[in-house]
Amino acid sequence: MSWRDIRPVRFIMIGVLLLAPTAVLLLSLVLPGLLDPGFALAGFALVTAAVVVVLRMIMADSRTLADYADRVADAGGLVPPPEVRSTSAEVIAGAIARAQQRWLIREQAAGADAAASIAVIDALHDPLMLIDSGRRVVRANSAARSLFGERMVGRELAVSLRNPTLLDAVAGVLAGGASRSVEMVLPVPVERTLQARVKPFRLDTVEGPAVLLTLHDITLLKRSEQMRADFVANASHELRTPLAALIGFIETLRGPARDDAEARDRFLGIMFEQSNRMSRLVNDLLSLSRIEMDEHTPPTGLADLGTIVRTVVTGLELRAAARKVKLKIDGPGGLPPVQGDEDQLAQVFQNLIDNAIKYGKEQTEVTVSLALCEPAPGSAAAALPLLPGRHRAERMLRVSVTDRGEGIARTHLPRLTERFYRVDPARSRALGGTGLGLAIVKHIINRHRGRLTIDSEVGKGSTFAVHLPVATEEVVAAARAAAQ
Ligand SMILES: Nc1ncnc2c1ncn2[C@@H]1O[C@H](COP(=O)(O)OP(=O)(O)OP(=O)(O)O)[C@@H](O)[C@H]1O
Ligand SMILES: [Mg+2]
Known part of the structure; x- marks a missing residue:
């Protein structure tokens, strides 16, 4: 009610009703001559004036209170009570002020509760949406909005998510069905597999049945399931091939070739080669699983890459000579050590140089270059303060192996370090390869916090480069102390 609704006519009527008995009393005294008419008139005027003053005061206070109540209803914050003249109006204003304070406290608590709930839902990593009976998105947390766009709220779910299996599941649950879970693939921006859970939900603010839809990204899980299945299939296939050859030759030697000395020698040679291949495969698989197990434990020793490279190159001279390949080492001496496991790093260069010999062209050169790389200017590592007498942690040693072979097409590069790729x-099998070499290399380099880069041009050759962080002074001191 606004103060304009308090009509003065009502106050005039109240005044008339209050003055009427006074007028009747005075008349009943004047008419029999008991009171002088002049006195009566003066008395009536006095009473009228008093009534008018009181009524005007009540009217003014009522307007002030109505106006105060209006301001309290409209205001967001606290409105101080107005000045009023009558005691009763003062009591009412005080009551309104107290009610307003209590209401504000409750409103703040409810607001804080709602904000906390929204913050919790928004902090969820998984997208969450509330869908009403008309299949419209009523609410969506920030993960859902960033995936499907800010404008998804208020629109039909089908506008943002066109997956028929999911839409069927939502319709089924809205029609009274039990909760369900479906898998769906989101093709863009990068292909992802999501598990969608659809659950019936009731909310006072949403008319009719509703559903709560949550999406959980299971891409990594699916990928690792697939990798495990592929790995078992690949490993068994790799073992089955030489095993089948062995069984075949054994059968032949026990049967038709029993007395054929020349065939026996040839078959035994092949059997020896196939058994070696199986043994290499099993060794590589064991080595890979061991390296994977310690991948998160950095090595504690110191390794001198120059010495390791020279030893590996010497060991491979014979193989290189068989293909008339010349091995060359390039780079300055006295390079700082890296924090690393010498045997594992030797395994890295053994595989890279062996690949360069195997897949490089005959009668060409394979170059192994060693160099110290300063961090690029402006990089986070370059900004690190260089304390006196101390190596900058992120200085890297780069060892690259370059061949002049046929090179590798770009499409293969991202997959080269996968097992069995x-x-x-x-050709790889014919050359005795297991296809595990670069997978082992990648895991060893990961353990050493290093990086492997591959540059290749079809028809020209390839460069496989290993970047390893130079050991810090503390690491050098700790490793020397441990060795004493
Ligand atoms: N220098 C290179 N030039 C051309 N192709 C290469 C080179 N290095 C590796 N590859 C390709 O990458 C594949 C994977 O190499 P990886 O070292 O993992 O296996 P592998 O050499 O075939 O077998 P293993 O190393 O177990 O003996 C090779 O089969 C080959 O096709
Ligand atoms: Mg190899």
């Missing part, structure tokens, strides 16, 4: 499987 080969550009030409038949």
Whole structure:
């Protein structure tokens, strides 16, 4: 009610009703001559004036209170009570002020509760949406909005998510069905597999049945399931091939070739080669699983890459000579050590140089270059203060192996370090490869907090480069102390 609704006519009527008995009393005294008419008139005027003053005061206070109540209803914050003249109006204003204070405290608590609930839902990593009976998105947390766009709220779910399996599941639950869970693939921006859970939900603010839809990204889980299945299939396939050859030759030697000395020698040679291949495969698999197990434990020793490279190159001279390949080492001496495991790093260069010999061209050169790389200017590592007498932690040693072979097409590069991945499987097998070499290299380099880069040009050759962080002074001192 606004103060304009308090009509003065009502106050005039109240005044008339209050003055009427006074007028009747005075008349009943004047008419029999008991009171002088002049006195009566003066008395009536006095009473009228008093009534008018009181009524005007009540009217003014009522307007002030109505106006105060209006301001309290409209205001967001606290409105101080107005000045009023009558005691009763003062009591009412005080009551309104107290009610307003209590209401504000409750409103603040409810607001804080609602904000906390929204913050919790928004902090969820998984997208969450509330869908009403008309299949419209009523609410969506920030993960859902950033995935499907800010404008998804208020629109039909089908506008943002066109997956028929999911839409069927939502319709089924809205029709009274039990909760369900479906898998769906989101093709863009990068392909992802999501598990959608659809659950019936009731909310006072939403008319009719509703559903709560949550999406959980299971891409990594699916990928690792697939990798495990592929790995078992690949490993068994790799073992089955030489095993089948062995069984075949054993059967032949026990049967038709029993007395054929020349065939026996040839078959035994092949059997020896196949058994070696199986043994290499099993050793590589064991080595890979051991390296994977310690991948999160950094090595504690010191390794001198120059010495390791020279030892590996010497060990491979014979193989290189067989293909008329010349091995060359390039780079300054006295390079700082890296924090690393010498045997594992030797395994890295053994595989890279062996690949360069195997897949490089005959009668060409394979170059192993060693160099110290300063961090790029402006990089986070370059900004690190260089204390006197101390190596900058992120200085890297780069060892690259360059061949002049046929090179590798760009499409293969991202997959080269996968287990059993080969550009030409038949050729790799014929050369005695297991296809595990670069997978082992990658895991060893990861353990050493290093990086492997591959540059290749079809028809020209390839460069496999290993970047390893130079050991800090503390690491050098700790490793020397441990060795004493
Ligand atoms: N220098 C290179 N030039 C051309 N292709 C290469 C080179 N290095 C590796 N590859 C390709 O990458 C594949 C994977 O190499 P990886 O070292 O993992 O296996 P592998 O050499 O075939 O077998 P293993 O190393 O177990 O003996 C190879 O089969 C080959 O196709
Ligand atoms: Mg190899």
